[in-house]
Amino acid sequence: MRNRFQKILATLATAATIALPAAGASAQDVIKVGILHSLSGTMAISETTLKDVMLMLIEEQNKKGGLLGKKLEAVVVDPASNWPLFAEKARELITKDKVAATFGCWTSVSRKSVLPVFEELNGILFYPVQYEGEESSRNIFYTGAAPNQQAIPAVDYLMENEGVERWVLEGTDYVYPRTTNKILEAYLKAKGVKDEDISVNYTPFGHSDWQTRVADIKKFGSGGKKTAVVSTINGDANVPFYKELANQGIKATDIPVVAFSVGEEELAGIDTKPLVGHLAAWNYFQSVDTAENNDFIAKWKAFTKNDKRVTNDPMEAHVIGFNMWVKAVEKAGSTDPDAVIDALIGVSVPNLSGGYSTMMPNHHITKPVLIGEIQEDGQFSVVSQTPGLVVGDEWSDYLDGSKDLIADWRAPLSCGNFNAKTGKCGGQGPVAQ
Amino acid sequence: MPRLLCLLLALACGLLAAPVRAAPADAGEALTLIASGRFPDIEKGVDLLARSGDARTQAIIEALRDGRLAVAADKRVVIEGANGGWSDAATGEALAEAPPSPKAVRLNNRIRRAVEAALGALTLMAPDAAARRQAAEAVFRSRDATALATLDEAIAREEVAGIRRLMGEARAAILLGDAGASDLQKIEAVDILATRADQDALALLRAAAAQGSPTVREAAEGAITAVERRLAVLSMLQNVWYGLSLGSVLLLAAIGLAITFGVMGIINMAHGEMVMIGAYTTFVIQELARTHAPGLFDWTLPVAIPMAFLVAALVGAAIERGIIRHLYGRPLETLLATWGVSLILQQAVRSLFGPSNREVGAPSYMAGAFDLGGLTITYGRLWIVVFSLAVFAALIVALKATSFGLKIRAVTQNRRMAASMGIRTPWVDTMAFALGSGIAGVAGVALSQIDNVSPNLGQSYIVDSFMVVVFGGVGNLWGTLVSALTLGIANKFLEPFAGAVLGKILLLVFLILFIQKRPRGLFALKGRAVEA
Numbered sequence: 001m002r003n004r005f006q007k008i009l010a011t012l013a014t015a016a017t018i019a020l021p022a023a024g025a026s027a028q029d030v031i032k033v034g035i036l037h038s039l040s041g042t043m044a045i046s047e048t049t050l051k052d053v054m055l056m057l058i059e060e061q062n063k064k065g066g067l068l069g070k071k072l073e074a075v076v077v078d079p080a081s082n083w084p085l086f087a088e089k090a091r092e093l094i095t096k097d098k099v100a101a102t103f104g105c106w107t108s109v110s111r112k113s114v115l116p117v118f119e120e121l122n123g124i125l126f127y128p129v130q131y132e133g134e135e136s137s138r139n140i141f142y143t144g145a146a147p148n149q150q151a152i153p154a155v156d157y158l159m160e161n162e163g164v165e166r167w168v169l170e171g172t173d174y175v176y177p178r179t180t181n182k183i184l185e186a187y188l189k190a191k192g193v194k195d196e197d198i199s200v201n202y203t204p205f206g207h208s209d210w211q212t213r214v215a216d217i218k219k220f221g222s223g224g225k226k227t228a229v230v231s232t233i234n235g236d237a238n239v240p241f242y243k244e245l246a247n248q249g250i251k252a253t254d255i256p257v258v259a260f261s262v263g264e265e266e267l268a269g270i271d272t273k274p275l276v277g278h279l280a281a282w283n284y285f286q287s288v289d290t291a292e293n294n295d296f297i298a299k300w301k302a303f304t305k306n307d308k309r310v311t312n313d314p315m316e317a318h319v320i321g322f323n324m325w326v327k328a329v330e331k332a333g334s335t336d337p338d339a340v341i342d343a344l345i346g347v348s349v350p351n352l353s354g355g356y357s358t359m360m361p362n363h364h365i366t367k368p369v370l371i372g373e374i375q376e377d378g379q380f381s382v383v384s385q386t387p388g389l390v391v392g393d394e395w396s397d398y399l400d401g402s403k404d405l406i407a408d409w410r411a412p413l414s415c416g417n418f419n420a421k422t423g424k425c426g427g428q429g430p431v432a433q
Numbered sequence: 434m435p436r437l438l439c440l441l442l443a444l445a446c447g448l449l450a451a452p453v454r455a456a457p458a459d460a461g462e463a464l465t466l467i468a469s470g471r472f473p474d475i476e477k478g479v480d481l482l483a484r485s486g487d488a489r490t491q492a493i494i495e496a497l498r499d500g501r502l503a504v505a506a507d508k509r510v511v512i513e514g515a516n517g518g519w520s521d522a523a524t525g526e527a528l529a530e531a532p533p534s535p536k537a538v539r540l541n542n543r544i545r546r547a548v549e550a551a552l553g554a555l556t557l558m559a560p561d562a563a564a565r566r567q568a569a570e571a572v573f574r575s576r577d578a579t580a581l582a583t584l585d586e587a588i589a590r591e592e593v594a595g596i597r598r599l600m601g602e603a604r605a606a607i608l609l610g611d612a613g614a615s616d617l618q619k620i621e622a623v624d625i626l627a628t629r630a631d632q633d634a635l636a637l638l639r640a641a642a643a644q645g646s647p648t649v650r651e652a653a654e655g656a657i658t659a660v661e662r663r664l665a666v667l668s669m670l671q672n673v674w675y676g677l678s679l680g681s682v683l684l685l686a687a688i689g690l691a692i693t694f695g696v697m698g699i700i701n702m703a704h705g706e707m708v709m710i711g712a713y714t715t716f717v718i719q720e721l722a723r724t725h726a727p728g729l730f731d732w733t734l735p736v737a738i739p740m741a742f743l744v745a746a747l748v749g750a751a752i753e754r755g756i757i758r759h760l761y762g763r764p765l766e767t768l769l770a771t772w773g774v775s776l777i778l779q780q781a782v783r784s785l786f787g788p789s790n791r792e793v794g795a796p797s798y799m800a801g802a803f804d805l806g807g808l809t810i811t812y813g814r815l816w817i818v819v820f821s822l823a824v825f826a827a828l829i830v831a832l833k834a835t836s837f838g839l840k841i842r843a844v845t846q847n848r849r850m851a852a853s854m855g856i857r858t859p860w861v862d863t864m865a866f867a868l869g870s871g872i873a874g875v876a877g878v879a880l881s882q883i884d885n886v887s888p889n890l891g892q893s894y895i896v897d898s899f900m901v902v903v904f905g906g907v908g909n910l911w912g913t914l915v916s917a918l919t920l921g922i923a924n925k926f927l928e929p930f931a932g933a934v935l936g937k938i939l940l941l942v943f944l945i946l947f948i949q950k951r952p953r954g955l956f957a958l959k960g961r962a963v964e965a
Contacts, residue, residue: 040779040780040783042889042892044783044788044888045788045789045790045887045888045889046788048787048788049789161472161541161542161543162542162543173934201932201933202932202933202934203932203933203934204933204934204937206889206892206893207933208883208884208885208893209675209678209679209682209924211675211678211679211814211925212672212675212925212928212929212933213928213933215671215675215809216929218632219632222632222633222635222636223636223639224636224637224639224640236790236885236887236889236893239790239884239885240883240884240885243883247800247801247802247811247813247814248802248809248811249801249802249809252542252545253542253545253546253549254574256542265789266790268789268790268792269789269790269791269792269885269886269887270790270792271792271794271795277540277541277542277545373540373541373542376500381539383472383539383541
């Protein structure tokens with residue numbers, strides 16, 4: 001315990017020194033990078049890791065000689081899982097600390113909260129988490145998956161490989177599951193699935209008593225047709241959900257569950273032996289066997305001085321986002337936001353699964369889609385991978401309000417929600433549909 | 434006449450099927466397919482192997498299931514022994530030296546299903562009863578018509594009645610879906626499945642009712658109504674059980690608060706964090722057991738209970754001595770101060786143990802489920818119900834039958850009088866608060882079995898806990914018991930109709946209305962204590 005405590009003190013101390021303006025070095029010698037991830041409160045469970053990975057990336061870049069001959073300096077702030085505080089801290093980062101770019105946010109509501117700030121002050125935000133789409137801002141770069149890069153390929157996999165005909169769409173009651181499920185429902189119906197073969201259900205945040213729901217799923221699944229659960233259950237509610245599945249003896253061979261928010265980190269708290277074969281869809285798994293990934297994992301374990309630390313998809317998104325930003329700044333020759341925003345489009349950097357990801361004009365990136373099955377050791381075994389890269393689709397093709405919209409931030413269009421039918425831009429920034 | 438036709442058809446089918454069954458599929462070819470590394474080919478290989486009749490089939494498929502089947506760099510398929518060492522898959526001969534860079538054959542769900550079906554047919558006559566039971570269940574699920582002959586033989590030889598029934602059900606499931614089976618056989622199968630009367634049987638009967646001949650359809654429809662009626666009754670019972678189980682969790686979470694808030698009147702927002710501390714104590718003890726004495730893992734929970742009580746009680750005593758005693762009589766300040774304490778505790782645990790969830794394992798006696806007349810009851814939940822009632826009983830005894838309990842009641846009812854009788858009231862306050870906190874810690878041990886062990890664990894229970902105590906009547910332990918169970922059962926009956934989100938809202942609305950009518954809860958204390 002003592003060792004552990006010392007380590008925590010040491011990390012706190014380094015975080016503090018990094019956060020402090022480097023004494024002696026004048027402002028011209030450093031480029032500041034903002035890190036806007038919750039280090040306390042409910043979301044700390046997921047976001048703390050992303051702060052660590054950013055610190056590691058910045059340290060490495062500095063070892064390579066910095067950027068444009070200047071040192072990079074991380075400015076870590078703690079928005080404490082408090083959505084209005086995200087906006088406040090974002091404003092502080094841009095106006096007071098004058099950061100060149102910010103990497104941060106996890107939940108959609110935190111992103112929506114900082115979006116007006118970044119647009120008003122012309123900042124740059126890299127958002128690393130898979131989300132529901134339906135947004136494209138000039139000042140935000142979405143390095144996580146859009147629904148077509150995660151949800152739809154996962155459903156396709158289940159249809160083709162498992163012959164699934166009945167669907168339970170199970171989610172936590174907030175914007176990401178609701179929008180994703182709306183898209184999935186429309187997609188399934190377009191594929192000929194009947195109304196009575198789709199069951200949509202929502203539970204509150206942190207739902208911990210899953211007995212009734214799991215029994216209902218079991219009942220729904222015994223209708224004679226192959227059934228699968230598509231889970232958009234949010235972080236904390238997952239552990240009791242999977243424990244209940246295991247307790248009631250639902251095996252992946254009977255009713256497979258495919259999850260979009262369960263990665264290596266979330267599995268760390270569960271005994272995965274009864275869960276072998278349940279699925280997750282991501283764009284990266286720790287178990288991906290490529291030179292880039294093995295190198296990254298080794299560096300991550302060395303940086304955290306912990307052999308058991310796992311890596312996950314949003315971490316990879318930050319790696320891609322950071323490298324893209326570095327390349328764009330080099331291309332633009334300055335950190336001026338307008339120049340960097342223009343330079344970012346078209347930038348390609350290696351991702352960790354052995355290919356290249358490119359920033360598209362809609363500020364989303366190209367990614368491979370991987371389907372993994374949970375293994376006994378808490379890792380995923382990749383059972384399917386899209387042959388090529390999938391372009392992130394910001395406006396879903398399956399929703400009425402948004403299928404005619406496209407985003408293209410290149411001149412002369414420069415619009416986040418251009419309506420291809422009417423030929424008009426719906427206005428700068430996102431417009432509620 | 435139709436019957437004769439059926440018979441002819443069945444004969445024809447049998448004749449057609451027989452050569453397929455007898456064809457000596459090549460085990461070598463199957464192994465080449467398995468070594469290919471492509472999922473569809475591996476699946477084909479497993480099927481081929483299962484039908485080959487090769488003596489090595491069972492060993493190979495079992496190794497595949499356990500992840501011990503590997504392909505070496507020289508394309509040879511090898512098996513890793515359960516206790517180390519390697520052997521050749523095709524011949525079973527032990528290898529003198531380890532094969533060059535063996536890579537385990539990977540599975541996906543389809544292959545797992547194929548493996549299960551194949552092993553089911555292979556192990557129907559295994560000497561081990563548990564293996565036979567598993568095999569019968571696997572055949573019931575796979576409904577593989579090729580297993581029928583083996584199944585008939587196994588039924589004839591089976592001596593355990595329960596397993597014979599399972600095998601009969603598997604046979605019925607196969608026959609019902611078999612186009613070659615006669616109407617008579619099918620009607621017999623319908624009867625067997627009607628006695629099984631669960632969701633799986635219902636699914637099979639529905640399929641039969643949709644496509645069978647008129648007589649079969651009629652029989653199946655009759656069976657369906659009977660099964661459905663039985664399942665409806667079962668689902669009522671199931672709701673009651675789920676409600677009891679949820680109620681006992683609520684009781685556990687709230688019972689400590691019934692002392693600190695109910696009896697002492699302290700609005701303790703850090704109550705949930707005491708639960709969390711109890712859960713983390715369990716985690717630490719399990720970690721110690723994992724590293725030092727893995728054999729004692731099953732004993733970690735009994736050890737964790739007193740330890741969690743002690744740790745949480747000490748933290749509680751420290752909070753009372755350090756903060757709360759300076760704030761007696763100022764409920765608003767207490768609320769804010771304890772809220773602050775709860776944030777501090779959360780962040781302290783987060784810094785110490787990291788922000789991610791910690792794994793608390795279930796000892797063997799808490800894993801799994803058993804069947805009670807068609808009702809699935811999980812051991813974990815059963816233990817929690819028993820445990821919460823035991824904690825409740827212990828607390829009642831402590832308060833009603835010990836001198837310490839007497840002092841607590843005396844102090845809370847009339848502080849000045851108690852002080853005049855020579856009771857050290859500040860000391861009693863500290864001990865009572867420590868008792869409430871300790872019991873919250875004990876609740877944490879139980880909750881670690883069903884919920885996340887993360888720094889946020891306590892937060893999700895704090896609102897529910899206050900709800901239970903207020904509804905039950907402040908200061909009344911029996912009220913807490915009744916209210917926890919009532920809220921649990923009401924919640925579970927609302928959930929299937931209204932959904933979890935709306936169900937909870939409805940319950941809260943009901944509670945607000947109830948408090949309007951009876952501000953002091955279900956069982957209000959009477960007498961002077963109320964006015965104090």
